[in-house]
Amino acid sequence: MAGTGKVAIVGAALSDIGRVDTKTPFELHFQAASRAIADAGLTKADIDGFGSSAMGMLAPIEIAEYIGLRPTWVDGTSVGGATWEFMVEHATAAILAGHAEVVVLAYGSTTRADLKARRRTANLGFGGRGPIQFDVPFGHTLISKYAMATRRHMHEFGTTIEQLAEIAVSTRYNASFNPEAFYRDPITIDEVNSSRMMADPLTKLHCCIRSDGGGAVVLTTEERARDLAKKPVWVLGTGEATSHTTMSEWDDFTRSPAVQSGKHAFGRAGVTPDDIDICQIYDAFTHMVLASFEALGFCQPGEGGPFVADGRLRLGGALPTNTDGGGLSHCHPGMRGMFLLVEATRQLRGEAQGRQVENAQLACVNGTGGWFSSASTVILGA
Secondary structure, X not given: OOOOOOEEEEEEEEOOOEOOOOOOHHHHHHHHHHHXXXXXXXXXXXXXXXXXXXXXXXHHHHHHHHHOOOOOEEEOOOEOEOHHHHHHHHHHHHHHHOOOOEEEEEEEEOHHHHXXXXXXXXXXXXXXXXXXXXXXXXXXXXXXXXXHHHHHHHHHHOOOHHHHHHHHHHHHHHHOOOOOOOOOXXXXXXXXXXXXXXXXXXXXXHEOXXXXXXXXXXXXXXXXXXXXOOOOEEEEEEEEEEOOOOHHHOOOOOOOOHHHHHHHHHHHHOOOHHHOOEEEEOOOEHHHHHHHHHHHOOOOOOOHHHHOOOXXXXXXXXXXXXXOOHHHHHOOOOOOHHHHHHHHHHHHHOXXXXXXXXXXXXXXXXXXXXXXXXXXEEEEEO
């Protein structure tokens, strides 16, 4: 797969997003997939591969049936928020091997609507069976696991809460240019740090929003891509890695598994972080962005705080990141990795109206799952 550029994203779309009280996750999958297929200038009859996750054991089969697809290649990988970047690697390999020609990856979730309607409660503890049961008595929710990692980074490297807050401020700045963003009003570092405490040191505005929504991308061969409706966005390199589920098994609280996934992705693409024009980095919490930059090699370990300063991540900055507003301000229905791919595709096509990064040619997309449990990196090129 190294540096092939033989597989491309040829369709990308979102379902209704934000506040969606009248649709089911199945309907959001249908919307997103149908829109992405149409965006590519294809029909359902062209699709022979499908991937989806997060809706039970038979997710790719049930959802494909609902959409009206009969794929001969499927992927139901479930590794948290990085799932969709993992699936890009899997779909790319399948297409190169000739196991599928046109693959749709789709996602849809109504986590906000479900919680508001009390159809189910938020599950932030992730159960008490298997190895993870040994964390549960200590109250290690997902948020508190990230808070522990954040505090460790601050202790070890002197990272400040103000530096972390700058990530939220910059992301909100980007969201102000996106009419689809859930929150668009400017915020300040003081407002981020004085918002309600969630898990020390993370306040509410250091954490992602809860919204509804879905998205989908379509991948196909080089030959097919060149004859389709939209400019292809090439998959240049991918990488994936896993780390831990139990906190006691995490060797270094400051080290994301993106160290490995990034090394593979950049190596296979034949580019370096210095070549990248835009980043789409999973941002369930501000610290996740900072740690991902360090792991991917954009800066050295411990230098993430200064790296994100001076508006670097903003539209017009040195490295525009999460240009749609990210999970902190745009959309986060539970597993945001799909939205990273859609935004990167729009940017590289020159279709990100109101927030377009001029002459964007290379994008680094990095998904994170669980609590730095998994990571997958995708390098995309125009």
